[in-house]
Amino acid sequence: MLANNHPVCLSQNEKDKRLRSSILISWDEFTYVIDCGPDFRQQMLREQVQSIDGVLFTHEHSDHTAGIDDLRPYCFQMGEVPVYLDQLTLQSLKQRFQYIFETKNRYPGAPKIQINLVDTIAFSLQNERVLPIKAMHGSLPITCFRFENFAYLTDVKTIDSSEKEKLKNLDVLIVNALRIEEHPTHFNLEEALRFVNEINPKKTYFTHISHKFGLHDVIQKNLPKNVFIAFDGLKIEV
Incomplete structure (x- = not known):
């Protein structure tokens, strides 16, 4: 945490140096990320991730979504990056990152997103079945994944x-x-x-x-x- 002298924040143990939560899942030749927070760029550089096939979002909060602009390099590779999210998360992202979702007068360098809405029904990513799990983050519905x-x-x-x-x-x-x-x-x-x-x-x-x-x-x-x-x-x- 910024401006904090807690012993964990000052620890020299690499396992105590915690960036925002995210996970990269790979099978066969496919790679997907669940959530891309403010540290997404740093995480992808650290792990030398050369390509991804899409992003799954759990919910709208910034520590899980604020790195969406850093999808640009992957868009340059593949065109539209598929994202999987619920309607509530999509509404929030459209408000906060309007330039990404513009259909007219788009900024040429803006990330290109392919929207895939997720509810409670299992869906397929390539050859893999993904089952959404619904939970509550206080009063906010969120989507987890199996x-x-x-x-x-x-x-x-x-x-x-x-x-x-x-x-x-x-x-x-x-x-x-x-x-x-x-x-x-x-x-x-x-x-x-x-x-x-x-x-x-x-x-x-x-x-x-x-x-x-x-x-x-x-x-x-x-x-x-x-x-x-x-x-x-x-x-x-x-």
Whole structure:
């Protein structure tokens, strides 16, 4: 966090240097990103991502969408970049990034976006079935995603039992755990652990972590078996 002298912010451990949450998913020759926040450019440079096939958005908040302008280099490669999002997120992006969605008098260098609306129905990305999972981020509906036996959930505070049913038999669950103290719109550690016990995946990784969660190595020592703290640049094979 800017202008903050918390020990996590001052830590020299690379696992404590946390950019905004996002994930890149690859299979066969395909590559998709879930969320592109303000650190999207830095993340793509760090991982040397030469091409992507599209972006899935969980919700409208800036820490998950503000990097949309940095899709430009990928647009130069492929033309329109497919994005997958719900109607609420699309409305917000059209207001905040009007120049991207203009149909007349477009700025020539603006990113080109191919809109694909997502609701609760499974859809296909290339040869992969993707199942949307609906949850609540406080009072804001959000979309999380399941690929086969892997699921990515972020910014969750509550989730209906019918949506939890979609999370059975997971090999890997990634879910938010913002901090130790309770928060009005995010799982804290206690809530995240309770959720993990209920879903019972083989492995869980906590993401969307604030500095108030604490130092990576300290937290990891106190977590249950098969529950891990995610860190920037982590690679998981499923």
